[in-house]
Amino acid sequence: MRKNIYAVIDTETVGIKKKLVYDLGMVITDKTGDIKLAKRWLVKEVMDIPLMEELPFYNKKIEKNAEGIIPTALVDIETEINEIFAQFDVNVVVAYNLPFDFQAVKDTMSMFKIESKLFDNLEYFDLWNASCNSFLNQKNYKAVAREQGWFTKTGLISSNAENAYRYITGDYQFVEEHTALEDCIIETRILQEICRQKKAKQKNTMIYMPWKKIQEKRSA
Numbered sequence: 001m002r003k004n005i006y007a008v009i010d011t012e013t014v015g016i017k018k019k020l021v022y023d024l025g026m027v028i029t030d031k032t033g034d035i036k037l038a039k040r041w042l043v044k045e046v047m048d049i050p051l052m053e054e055l056p057f058y059n060k061k062i063e064k065n066a067e068g069i070i071p072t073a074l075v076d077i078e079t080e081i082n083e084i085f086a087q088f089d090v091n092v093v094v095a096y097n098l099p100f101d102f103q104a105v106k107d108t109m110s111m112f113k114i115e116s117k118l119f120d121n122l123e124y125f126d127l128w129n130a131s132c133n134s135f136l137n138q139k140n141y142k143a144v145a146r147e148q149g150w151f152t153k154t155g156l157i158s159s160n161a162e163n164a165y166r167y168i169t170g171d172y173q174f175v176e177e178h179t180a181l182e183d184c185i186i187e188t189r190i191l192q193e194i195c196r197q198k199k200a201k202q203k204n205t206m207i208y209m210p211w212k213k214i215q216e217k218r219s220a
Contacts, residue, residue, distance in 0.1 A: 005030055007090045007122075008191060010183040011104045014046065019104040020111060022046040024077065025180030028088045033192030036088060040181035041080075044071035045112045074109065078118050085122070092203075093119050096161040096187045098126035099206045125201045127187055129210035130194045131164050133202070137214045141167055148172055152211075159211045161187060168193045 005028065012023035021043055028037040048071075072080075084090070095101040102119065109116040135141055136159050144167060145151070150158040162176035165186040176183065194201065 002091065003030065004092050005036075005088050005090045006191060007085065007093045008127075008184045008188050009093060009095045009101055010180045010187060011101045012178065012180050013104050015107075018107040018111065019100070020046045020049075021104050021108045023180040024105075025182070025184040026081065026084070027181075027184040027188045028084065028090060029188050029191065031192070031195035033188055033195075035185070035188060037084060038181060038185065039080075039084070040069070040179075041077045042069050042071040043077065043108065044073045046108065047071045074112055074114050074116075078114075078116055081118060091123060093122050093124040094127050094187070094191055096127040096131075096164075096183075096190065098124060098128070099208055102206070123203050125203045125205075126207050126210065127190050127194065128159065128161070129207040130201050131190060132159055132210040132213040134194060134197050135168065136164060142214070144172075156211070157214055159214055161190065164190050 008027040008029060010025045011019075011021045013019035013021050023040065023042055025040040026038075027035055029035055102124075105116075105118065109118070142157055145157045145163065148166075150163045150166075152158050161183065162174065165176070166172050166174050168190065176186065
């Protein structure tokens with residue numbers, strides 16, 4: 001059986017109706033969590049949109065992300081990613097909330113009229129869904145979440161990547177950076193946990209709202 005080599009991806013986006021990727025991160029790994037390559041790109045086309053310079057939230061994110069990195073054109077990013085996939089023989093793409101990241105990449109390519117086959121012919125699965133099918137749906141996680149106050153704004157048990165990482169590492173004070181590459185690194189650790197538990201992963205299916213599987217209201 002062929003060994004799985006994973007590309008863990010994460011996007012940071014701007015926009016409301018359509019999400020445009022300005023920061024793209026990727027980690028190449030295997031089931032052990034060994035990081036074979038870590039890479040990030042700032043997307044030149046999105047960085048060059050004048051309106052973006054006027055958005056305080058965007059400026060704050062860019063200041064955190066952009067130091068020392070030269071933005072790269074989308075076509076060059078796609079070429080480089082495909083070369084990395086070939087170099088490491090990548091056969092599975094994963095992300096935490098993969099439907100969002102896939103759609104964001106699609107919207108960005110479409111916005112700038114780039115016909116893309118990025119991620120075509122690769123298997124994929126969603127880490128969020130896989131986590132909700134395994135350790136996030138266990139009594140111990142829910143007990144820890146209640147104790148630590150890990151709830152959504154609507155009062156449900158949280159299942160986001162930050163709290164998933166906190167739980168599996170025991171670092172309950174960890175705060176997610178929300179930069180693409182650093183988020184990929186914590187998601188790589190989550191992937192390692194999923195592989196360690198040997199849970200079946202639902203591949204090649206977009207799962208929306210996997211948090212419903214662990215739905216539990218805060219006690220009054």
